[in-house]
Amino acid sequence: MAPSTFEWLSGLLEPLLECRDPIGLTINLSAELRLGIGLYRLSTGSDYSEIATRFRVTDQVAKFCSKQLCRVLCTNFRFWVGFPNSVELNSVSQNFKDITGLPNCCGVISCTRFNLSTQESIAAQIVVDSSSRILSIVAGFHGHNSNTKVLKSTTLYKDIQEGKILNSTPVYLGGVEIPQYLVATNNEYPLLPWLIIPYDDPVPGSNEERFNAALRIPRISMLKTVASLRNWGILSKPIEEDFRSGVAYIGACAILHNALLIRGDYSGLCDDLVDYTVNDHGLVQRNGSKTEEITVDGCLIRSALATKQ
Template identity: 40%
Template sequence: MVHSILSQLKTTSKRTRAAEVHNLSEKTDKASMLDEAIEYLKQLQLQELEQGKLLNPAQYLVADGNGYPLLRWLMVPFEGPVVPGSPEAHFNTAHKAMCRPARRAVRSLMGWGAIARLHEEESPRAAVTCIGTCAMLHNVLLAREDYSALAPEEGEEEAETDLGAMQSRRDHAAEEGFKVDMRAVALRSALAATMNDWRTPA
């Protein structure tokens, strides 16, 4: 979700976004700031839906493989050892680089208590609103270059440990009977080949 919101924010002009972030950051009343964030998030999602940009064929969500199946709109890394220098290896490297800031954002939200108490919410919609609002406030901090409330960046050793645990959970998820979407497999291979072409000098 954080990646989705980040990509949506990029569609807004820098000048407009800067003004909105400035107005939001000027709020001193927490309740008022929360209301502003929720309203802004709703308007942003509505705009994306009206423009047909929300999860269209040119957009993808990225999952770290933590029990998620490979789908046409949900890209997970190639499983098992891959040949160094191969398109699959380059894809996994790029995928890992994209997931690291997302995991940092999730750790930040967990540190704020935004995720730990979601089971106490009365409805799934309230839980989604809570996550979306906290993600928006997280982006406000990034826009202001204020990293004081964010979780520290993970080191290489920590990242490898997380990836190993994710691989184990993904294998367990496969045993649970997730169906393989062959069109998603073909799409991921095509994306990997395209990335490899970009890396190859003309």
Template identity: 30%
Template structure:
């Protein structure tokens, strides 16, 4: 067992705080990447005693680097290895998990989606709701030769966007990343494969739900005011349009459900602090893989019956310092779906 370097009051809790996963989940992650990490070990992967690093120690080093966001020198000192070893180990782990854990982040099949919809209705009263969408900035530093207005966002940071759709357990069902943080949220959505699938009728295309006499609704997800109001993406009523109790009631239910996306990103960036610190001159081709692997680890914790560690979640908003964007695009069919839902919720 990899020893936790903190002094825990409870060894299991200390292990989980240090690596963000319980020991059983740690063992499962090792099983996923073992073949890759054993089959091609670089000659430099040795510790100060001259021994080849075990798979468990390689995974421990990589998880600690991702979890703490500390420098490679600092992480290396904790494990008795050098900076270059931490760099090699972390990247090999990322490549392996990206390939071996794909099944932990995929759009649900119809049976699983029915369970998700039932949970959203039971928790928030929203029938036929398939998830909540949100997005966040991953801040980075770019060399002067690579600076570009595209990557400079509204707060004058260089950043990369991450958009995610989550279910009732804050599990990521779909993500898109790799796009410059200088884009608008609505533009990011329209660049995603998810948007193209929905517009083509190949996603969120499940059965129509009859609510009551004269009222029915299609499948949809919910998002904040930065997103366009579409037939399959329902946003809240604007504050200047809250003259009726129907709109106010709908917004309250909508906000409760939408907060799942906000909380998921606060948990993700708090658990895997490498995403919440300024990435020093990252390779823009590698950064999406780092982001994806952190999302995979987030889902692996949930899928293994492990618990997301509440104490490490960000205490503030996951995009602290960023002003809320507002999208004025309103699709008439989206308006109809939203009004149908608002009427239904008022009747309940």
């Protein structure tokens, strides 16, 4: 994080970090120091004793400042990872079209899993744009759930199904109506009119193979986002906290990820990509089964998009 970003963030959070100290615990620390303690916990994953020693505070204060930062971010700045409105989505889809040739694509969706020290894991569903900015993140599901089950349990799914979002004017390809849609990074999602997945085993040289190749381009945006989140020390290893605190750490890191991008600070954006399908970074929940649901409209829309390639 650049010094200017830290100063900006400190000024923004100051009134929230300096209020509501716990009863019986007097914390005579500036907002900058409180923020520094919290960010150190997130960026390094250090335990509270090590943080206490480094910042010359008690373990109790180190723990409070770390959790307070997560609470402030997740309570007051969730809008930084809020789904774009219709006007903003036009820009998102245009950027995807510029790099892939695919019209009306409004994001890439996948589900990654973060381990806890208790051998549990937390599933986090993420939607990103072409710049690796997080458009939506929902964490709090147990990691054993499939990507589809997580998806169908979210407000995002309900809102799209009810036409509350991704509801702008469609485009037409070969007479087929193409609504706004998301693309998935793998085949462990349903094929829906608004959720497009790659083809299974396309014939070499076919439109389907070229379409899959086009989908690999926005997939890089998701890889960068997940790699960047895992670059935070607290998420780079099993989280030594309870499930609820683990969810808060994921949310806080996601919000800060977007905050850095908003500032034009790319110090936290990871370009050293390793394919998760080979190294099992938890982005894919494999269950050995094919797609759970394939709709007729989804097939028609995907076919029209593939033919365009």
